[in-house]
Amino acid sequence: MAAPQQANRSITCHCKAIRITFPPLREPALECLCSVCRRYGALWAYYKPDEVHIEGDAIEAYVWGKKTLSFNRCKNCGCMTHYTVVRDTEPRVAVNCRMLEKEEFESLESEQSDGD
Numbered sequence: 001m002a003a004p005q006q007a008n009r010s011i012t013c014h015c016k017a018i019r020i021t022f023p024p025l026r027e028p029a030l031e032c033l034c035s036v037c038r039r040y041g042a043l044w045a046y047y048k049p050d051e052v053h054i055e056g057d058a059i060e061a062y063v064w065g066k067k068t069l070s071f072n073r074c075k076n077c078g079c080m081t082h083y084t085v086v087r088d089t090e091p092r093v094a095v096n097c098r099m100l101e102k103e104e105f106e107s108l109e110s111e112q113s114d115g116d
């Protein structure tokens with residue numbers, strides 16, 4: 001018999017206007033130290049777009065430079081919830097694990113990347 005499947009996780013922004021549901025993490029969440037992620041203090045888990053369910057209409061995007069990434073935050077409470085790759089051969093969604101509830105966040109494995 002197959003091992004029981006781990007339940008999906010979900011995050012919300014602080015005001016709960018945005019909710020994102022996604023599969024259990026396959027690898028440690030990544031604290032990226034690139035110019036933008038470092039400022040957001042984000043901790044990312046990466047997925048294919050069809051693995052992630054995003055609910056809420058309070059999403060505001062920040063896109064700059066080569067316009068390959070869209071950093072998405074809640075326009076009510078300002079929390080950075082996820083980014084999406086908008087122009088690339090490999091579309092993906094990164095979920096910000098800092099938005100987990102405290103207990104789940106504290107049990108999360110993570111590592112750092114320099115982001116270059």
Ligand SMILES: [Zn+2]
Pocket residue numbers: 013014015016017018058074075076077078079
């Ligand atoms: Zn919010």
